[in-house]
Amino acid sequence: MTVGGRGDPDLSESFGEELLGLLLDRAHELPPHMVGPLVATTVARLGGREPQILLQDYGLQQLVPLDADGGVAAGGAQPIDRSDAGRCFLESRPVEVPTADGVRVHLPLLDGGDQVGVLSVTLDGIDDDTRRLLRRIAGLAADLLQTKNGYTDLFFRTRRSEPMSVPAEIQWSLLPPLSMVMPRVAVAGVLEPAYAVAGDSFDYALNGDVLHLAMVDAMGHGLDAATMATVAIGAYRHARRISIELSEIYLFMDRAVAEQFDPDHFVTAQMMRLDTDTGRLQWVNAGHPAPMLIRAHRVVGRLDSPTTLPVGFGGAQPQVSTVALEPGDRVLCFTDGLIEEHESGQEQFGEEQLIDWVNQLELADHGVRAVARELSHTLKRARGETTSDDATLVLFEWRG
Known part of the structure; x- marks a missing residue:
């Protein structure tokens, strides 16, 4: 349809544009605690009932709902491994479940391939037009949650299922998103113990066709280790951003740590660069x-x-x-806490067991985010749910 002169586009507002406009027009001034209510109002225009925004907890064990005021809802957490919302989260795709009064729809809240959580809503019925609008609402909701996250503690509080140590607080504030999925490359990382991690950290950046990635493990435990890891990652980011070579990045990080800490303090590190156009991977290893x-x-x-x-x-x-x-190759980077057990009288978990578990999990042909999560949790269970050291892994895939 055209209006005005011949060939002029129809600029009148359609229902879909009006619906998404509810989110877009208010996004820039929306207080963080109002994200949930605004999304609820928007899906209600589609006939949606009982909307929930579910965020992943730091341990990647459950999905925790925001309450109607944007805070933490009492109860109602859903296990990621044993729920329909969890299936949506793990597979990064919508899941529709028939109910007595309609259909319950779970949609992944995706932002740059990182999954913020899940949006769930009940409708009388669903068709392709409704699916399209819900998918776009979920996309905008994910963007809102990520943007507003920097202005509030509400979402951090929601994601905590147990108290967090100060070193862990520092490490989580230092991390990039735990996962990134792009056409040529996918990355996923996991930190254990999630609420008490201290010296382990990782960082990545996709600059044009080049993926940059680093993993560090600072000696010791507690605040000292977290501080060293922070200096090492900060030096890595600075060196990376001024575009110096990999081997020179090591020298830059080495000086930064040596100047700030005693001579017996150190950080093991690994830095990588992947050309996502050709698959050429370069790396340097520092212990x-x-x-x-x-x-x-x-x-x-x-x-x-x-x-x-x-x-x-x-x-x-x-x-x-x-x-x-x-194409399709994956690279698993990990800290020594993943394969070592330092408790008195216990044997090391060992690299061979790690390889066996990787091979078993890879048979399921899941994405890197699901494999990284399951591998970390599987190894933790095999260690008796405890570890005497941080155990961190990063898995990335060159998709070709």
Whole structure:
């Protein structure tokens, strides 16, 4: 349809535009605690009832609802592994469940491939037009939650299922989103113990066609370790952003840690660069466990390389190693806490057991976010639900 002169587009507001406009027009001045009520008002225009915004907890065990005022709802948490909303979360796709009074729809709240949580709503019935509008509402809601997150503590509080230590508070504030899924590359990371992690951290950035990734493990535990990890990651980000070479990034991080801490303090580290156009992976290793290469859903080997001293010890400029990835290849990076058990009288968990579990989980052919989460939780269960050290992993896939 046209209006005005011949060929002029129809600029009148359709129902769909009006509906999404409820979110868009108010987004910039919307107080964080009003995100939930505004989304509820919007889906109500579609006939939606009992709307819920469910956020993942820090331990990635359950989905916790925001209450009607944007705060933490009393009860109502749903296990990720045993619920329809959890299935939506793990598979990053809508899940529709028939009910006595209609259909309960669960939609992933996706932002840049990172999953914020799930939007759930009940309708009398559903068709393709309603599915399209709900999908777009969920997308806008995810963007709102991510944007407003920097202005409030409400969403942080919602995601906590137990008290968090000060070092863990520092580490979580330092992290990028736990996952990123893009056309050529996908990344997912997990930190354990989620509420008491101290010296482990990771960082990544996608700059044009290049994925930059680093993992660090600061010696010791507690506030000292968290502070060292913060300095190491801060130095890494600064060096990365001024576009110096990988081996020089190590020297930059080494100086930063050495200048701030005693001579016996150190951080093991690994820094990588992946050309997402060609699959060329480069990395340097500073006392870190060697990553594992996963091809065709099996661990085919370690990415062994020359290493230099941990950051802070004044090691020699490291040698840059290179490997050509094939489309679908995955690389697993991890800290030593994932394979070591330091409790008195206990044996190390060991790398062979890690490989066995990776191979078993890879058979399911799930995305990196689901595999990373399940691998971390599986290994924690195999260690008896305890660990004497931080246990962190990052899994990334070159999609070709």
